[in-house]
Structures are given as C-alpha cells and as structure tokens.
Amino acid sequence: MKTLAAALAATAALSGAAQEKPFAIAIHGGSGTITRTTLTPEREAAFRAVLGEALEAGRRVLAAGGASLDAVVAAVRVMEDSPLFNAGRGAVFTNEGTNEMDASIMDGRARRAGAVAGVTTVKNPIEAARAVMEKSRHVLLAGRGADQFAKEQGLEIVEPAYCRTEERWKQLERARERDRMPMDHDAPKKSGALEVDEKFGTVGAVALDQAGNLAAATSTGGLTNKRFGRVGDSPIVGAGTWAENESVAVSATGTGEMFMRGVAAHDIAALVKYKGLAPQKAADEVLEKVRAIGGRGGVVVLDRSGEAVFSFTTEGMYRGFAGATARPEIHIFR
Numbered sequence: 001m002k003t004l005a006a007a008l009a010a011t012a013a014l015s016g017a018a019q020e021k022p023f024a025i026a027i028h029g030g031s032g033t034i035t036r037t038t039l040t041p042e043r044e045a046a047f048r049a050v051l052g053e054a055l056e057a058g059r060r061v062l063a064a065g066g067a068s069l070d071a072v073v074a075a076v077r078v079m080e081d082s083p084l085f086n087a088g089r090g091a092v093f094t095n096e097g098t099n100e101m102d103a104s105i106m107d108g109r110a111r112r113a114g115a116v117a118g119v120t121t122v123k124n125p126i127e128a129a130r131a132v133m134e135k136s137r138h139v140l141l142a143g144r145g146a147d148q149f150a151k152e153q154g155l156e157i158v159e160p161a162y163c164r165t166e167e168r169w170k171q172l173e174r175a176r177e178r179d180r181m182p183m184d185h186d187a188p189k190k191s192g193a194l195e196v197d198e199k200f201g202t203v204g205a206v207a208l209d210q211a212g213n214l215a216a217a218t219s220t221g222g223l224t225n226k227r228f229g230r231v232g233d234s235p236i237v238g239a240g241t242w243a244e245n246e247s248v249a250v251s252a253t254g255t256g257e258m259f260m261r262g263v264a265a266h267d268i269a270a271l272v273k274y275k276g277l278a279p280q281k282a283a284d285e286v287l288e289k290v291r292a293i294g295g296r297g298g299v300v301v302l303d304r305s306g307e308a309v310f311s312f313t314t315e316g317m318y319r320g321f322a323g324a325t326a327r328p329e330i331h332i333f334r
Contacts (some may be wrong), residue, residue: 030318035316058329208302
C-alpha cells in the first residue's frame with residue numbers, strides 16, 4: 001500500500017508540475033506613427049478588440065497543451081480575417097489593382113520553415129505558408145504556383161474580390177494620383193526613392209508551448225501601389241521571421257527592404273545565442289542597425305522562458321502578450 005500511495009503521490013506531483021509548465025504568446029499588428037492624436041477612440045477600440053481576439057485564440061491553444069505552431073497560426077489568422085490589418089482580408093492593393101499577400105512561419109524545434117509570396121486567392125496566407133513547410137520539400141513558393149499548391153492542399157480559396165475594402169481602394173487611388181508607394185497609412189514621408197508611410201501594416205505572432213518549443217509567424221499585404229512583383233521581408237526566413245529553441249522566436253514589421261538587408265530576425269537570435277545578449281538588448285541593437293541604413297519598424301521577441309519583449313523605432317506598435325500566469329495585455333502607444 002505504501003508503494004501504491006507513493007506512486008500516486010508522485011503521479012500527482014508530476015501532474016501538478018506539468019500544469020505549471022510555462023507557455024506564452026506575443027503578437028503584433030504593425031508599427032508606425034500611432035499616437036492618441038492620430039487614432040480616434042472608436043478606431044482604437046476596434047483595433048484593441050481584434051488584437052484581444054487574436055491573443056486569446058493563441059492563448060487557448062497553448063493553455064490546452066497545444067503546439068506553438070498551432071498557436072501562432074490561430075492568432076495570425078484572426079488578424080488576417082480582419083479588414084483593419086494589412087494582411088489577408090485587409091491587404092492593400094498593388095499598382096494593378098490586385099492584392100498580393102506574403103507570409104512565413106518557422107518551427108523552432110527543428111528550424112523547419114515555410115513561406116508564400118504574392119498569393120492572390122488564399123484566404124489565409126499563413127496557412128499556405130505552413131502547408132509549404134509541412135507538405136512540400138520547399139521553403140518558399142511564389143505567385144500562381146503558390147496559389148495552386150494551396151488549392152491542392154485543400155486550403156480555403158476565395159475570389160480576389162474578398163480582399164477588396166473601400167478604405168484600401170481609396171488608399172490606392174491617392175497613391176496613384178501622387179505616384180507614391182506608401183506602407184499602409186496617410187501622411188507619408190519621403191525616404192530616398194520611396195515614400196515611406198507612417199504605419200507598417202504587417203501582423204505576426206511568436207509563441208512558446210508547454211513542451212518548450214518556440215514558433216514564429218508573419219503575414220502581410222505589402223505596399224500600396226507596389227509594382228513588378230515586389231516582395232518584402234515578411235516571407236523571408238531570417239529577415240521578417242525566425243524561430244529556434246536554442247535562442248528566440250522573432251516576428252518583424254517595418255521597412256521590408258532594410259529588414260532584409262540587415263537579416264534582422266536572425267541577427268536578433270544570433271546575438272542572443274552567440275553573444276549572450278538579453279533579448280531586449282539584442283532587439284534594440286538590431287533595430288538601430290536597421291535604422292542606420294534607413295529603415296524603421298518593430299519586432300516582437302519571445303525567449304525560451306516565455307519572456308516577451310517588444311522593440312520599435314516608431315511612435316507606436318499594435319502589440320499584445322499573454323502567458324500561463326500573466327494576464328493578457330494589449331498596448332498600442334509608446
């Protein structure tokens with residue numbers, strides 16, 4: 001009887017320990033000139049509502065013992081389904097009046113990754129990116145081939161008109177009139193050959209599950225009025241997305257060309273892994289490197305302990321965090 005009692009006690013202890021395993025999720029919905037003077041109370045409430053829904057979608061997966069990959073997809077999918085964010089349904093228009101979407105995902109356990117660029121008929125590009133990772137031998141598929149692959153995998157396909165919103169169309173008309181290529185908002189500033197918008201409308205999520213695995217996911221509609229099949233950093237593994245259990249998970253938003261040139265997401269992970277920098281210091285340092293070559297934006301970073309940090313060189317960033325014990329938090333302004 002003593003042996004049985006001891007076994008039961010040990011089992012109970014293990015069960016309790018399992019329930020206490022950390023998990024966490026952090027999300028972002030873009031960065032830029034986001035201040036209380038540029039965002040009406042009604043608009044702020046709308047953004048907070050969707051961010052809260054996305055955060056809770058991912059948190060539920062993790063709390064039930066689900067995988068970090070499932071959590072980041074669940075969170076990003078909510079933001080892709082909202083017209084408020086420049087991803088999925090809210091994607092901006094190209095110069096030709098079409099919507100071309102990019103997304104990527106990375107599994108920190110085995111450093112598997114998948115991405116799509118320039119898709120036009122996939123309802124949730126992040127699901128297409130995951131399908132590339134799990135059901136193909138490739139990492140990145142683009143254009144019509146990526147759309148065809150998604151259809152063959154049984155993903156939800158929509159008519160191009162699904163992404164059309166009046167607000168995005170008006171943005172394109174203004175951009176065409178002024179021959180501009182803004183990021184996702186009004187009041188652009190000139191930066192070399194580009195006019196850089198004051199809100200970078202990419203969405204993303206990073207998560208740690210109870211098994212200790214990290215994952216990251218990023219999705220975007222790109223630039224308003226973009227031409228020539230332009231692709232930014234969001235579907236580029238190492239630039240806009242990175243995850244490895246030995247360091248951190250990262251999702252970025254900002255001036256895509258500069259984040260690619262700086263290999264920003266991987267650089268953050270490398271500083272943590274090889275130099276032993278704290279995630280916050282690593283993120284801040286890399287964003288300063290990006291700033292030095294003319295880029296702005298932000299990142300969300302999650303480490304192996306479930307600690308999330310946010311860094312951005314803009315006035316604000318839509319962001320949120322939830323953990324096993326921490327109450328969900330949503331922030332917009334600096």
